[in-house]
Amino acid sequence: MTTETDEAIVRGMASGDRGALARAFDRYAATLTRYAWALVDDRQDVEEIVQDAFLTLWQRAATLELPADTMLPWLLVVCRNHAFNAGRKRTKHRADELPETLPAPEDHSEARERLRWVRDEIAALPELDRRICEMCLLDGRSYADAAAALGLSVGAVTQRVSRNRRRLRKVVMQDEH
Template identity: 65%
Template structure:
């Protein structure tokens, strides 16, 4: 287990114990990454902020029963953010809010966010087809590692190991991109 995963495990335990400072620590650690991810899912600054806020609220509410397959918190947060984005899209489609056009060309904030996320798509594209499919199943479609393993005919351990390697590769790209 790497240092980051151990830190996530400790952070998750603190959250489960109801430590408010743990939520602040989680926010400081993951809000920038979640915000970049949310820009790929939403079309306005307000929607992005709502997705990030809802994701951390869900983390706080579910911290007591959180069971992370790899003790890494970021994949769980990304899936929760994506699920909130789907719910947000459904609300927009039902007329609960003003509909947003699917493509917003010429909007500097959206165009900038898409450009900044290009490296994520590029990094995922360099993965093996199996690893790309695992990312798709677990991060985009919300399947558990066990479900992804069953779909792909792999063991849960193999999926976990592949996710860990892919996560490390993406993390390295993120750290390089941010510094």
């Protein structure tokens, strides 16, 4: 059994294959959703950010090159940009100004470099918090699974995830300024 490569999926989207977009969504939506939750607290914002990231992928498929054979770093940067734009939009609407938008990354190396902070921040957490973030935010395990694996209560895991999301969100905002 061979698995379709991300490059083949992107080529399919570039030729108008909506099924390719569905396959990209099936492959990466859960990861982008977990990542978006680390950036925003509102379910509607998370859904919009993820949808906007896949719309951007669809629109950019014809010019997108994947030197690392995966679209995930590019999608994560796009997701982060949409989350940042959503935050700026709320702030600027209060001031009755139009929001600016951040461009999608032009190449994979830019995406990888711009996501460097995620790995650095998670690696800098105390060991228990790092393990919880890796399990729940990166690997997609449930809070109950993480709690059982680490010998903690679900409430303790929930509290630590929430605290680390706020920490990561603060770092995102500082990184952008």
